[in-house]
Amino acid sequence: MRPPLCVVLVETRNPLNIGAAARAMANFGFSDLRVVNPYEVAFREAVSAVGGAPVLQSARVFPTVAEAVADCSYVLGTTALRNRELQHPVLGLEAAAATVSAQSATLTALLFGSEKFGLSNDDISHCHALVRIPTTPDTPSMNLGQSVAVCLYELIRADAVPAAALAPRKAMRACDAEQLTQMLLDVLRESGYTNRIVATSTERKIRRFFRRVDFTAQDAPLLLGILRQILWKIREKPEG
Amino acid sequence: MRPPLCVVLVETRNPLNIGAAARAMANFGFSDLRVVNPYEVAFREAVSAVGGAPVLQSARVFPTVAEAVADCSYVLGTTALRNRELQHPVLGLEAAAATVSAQSATLTALLFGSEKFGLSNDDISHCHALVRIPTTPDTPSMNLGQSVAVCLYELIRADAVPAAALAPRKAMRACDAEQLTQMLLDVLRESGYTNRIVATSTERKIRRFFRRVDFTAQDAPLLLGILRQILWKIREKPEG
Secondary structure, three states, X not given: OOOOEEEEEEOOOOHHXXXXXXXXXXXXXXXXXXXXXXXXXXXHHOOOOXXXXXXXXXXXXXXXXXXXXXXXXXXXXXXXXXXXXXXXXXXXXXXXXXXXXXXXXXXEEEEEOEOOOEOOHHHHOOOOEEEEOOXXXXXXOOOHHHHHHHHHHHHHHHHHOOOOOOOOOOEOOHHXXXXXXXXXXXXXXXXXXXXXXXXXXXXXXXXXXXXXXXXXXXXXXXXXXXXXXXXXXXXXXXXX | OOOOEEEEEEOOOOHXXXXXXXXXXXXXXXXXXXXXXXXXXXXXXXXXXOOOHHHHXXXXXXXXXXXXXXXXXXXXXXXXXXXXXXXXXXXXXHHHHHHHHHOOOOOEEEEEOEOOOEOOHHHXXXXXXXXXXXXXXXXXXXXXXXXXXXXXXXXXXXXXXXXXXXXXXXXXXXXXXXXXXXXXXXXXXXXXXXXXHHHHHHHHHHHHHHHHOOXXXXXXXXXXXXXXXXXXXXXXXXXX
């Protein structure tokens, strides 16, 4: 059984690579393709990759990563780098595939950045973990279509092996994590925590926090209720 | 350690695919590329794939499969078909990789056929075994560059350096968890979230929350700072 998974291509420049990703998905039995802000909006008119046409036809375009992963509970970003200065765990591909299998009760998003720059720090702030294909240090960066193929192969290979019976854990969906992020940012702003100068880094820090900590689906209503009440309280009173 | 291996592309039509194969070889640390009777003899002038240039430059052209594999002791042919009417064992990719590793004293050739027709029966007659990537029955045929990438990934997978040793995770101390619990309870009380009747169950719920979620040591100062600021803000204003 394939884990429920969508492939998210972020700011892909070359429509041929979208076609190649679609074909690899068809080869390995995946169908949910999402494209964020592609350079060629007319990517549907791109040369359709052999066998990838049905995947391409049902692909959806999103303006932001947040919207593309909103219904996903586990977001994995691909990177060719060994060390990003981020507090994200970087998993080898095999280990990453195991984590995806463990999330089989909920939808996983696998993110691929642009051909030239990969995923940005902002893109990565939506991720729970990063995954690295074990390429050589001399030539670490893979072709986009090829890296999609290798990742999906590993996902179905690992899946063929009976996975340790893990109780399916229901993780928090990305849209809930993002709502919590925004509400906490409101609280921080209105309580004077956020210095305007560092607002962007605070936003990234808070977004990372809600992805790094492995909240479950049940934590979302609890935390939303708490933040809603705090906001109400802070706003209730007239300015001192 | 990588097994001694050459990649042999037989009658490849599209020079871009030769470039893609070369790039995948560079990504996974292989360098011996051989091309049999390519449709574009001038493939060296083809768009060089990022990172694949040194592999392309040292590639050798042969007129026949026999000459291309002459110095190899084990020849594996790739196929997308489940049943060829041939007396060749068809191995899954993992099993095939194991046979290659077992031949590590001698050179193995990994053959890929043309984009349109794959390997011919004549080509296959030079093979010791066939290997099939576990693609779906609906869309079994992979893009050439992608199938090279997947095969080479599987060959190095077993030997891949374990993912950068993850920094040992420092869990949050119980005293910090309890301080956070008390501060959040203060916030909940003062913002009117806590109903006196259910105060005890709220306290238990919040205490459980800070233990159940696997916060790290680094989360403690972040959360304490946030809660302190919220408390300050709530207390700052005169009662409405």
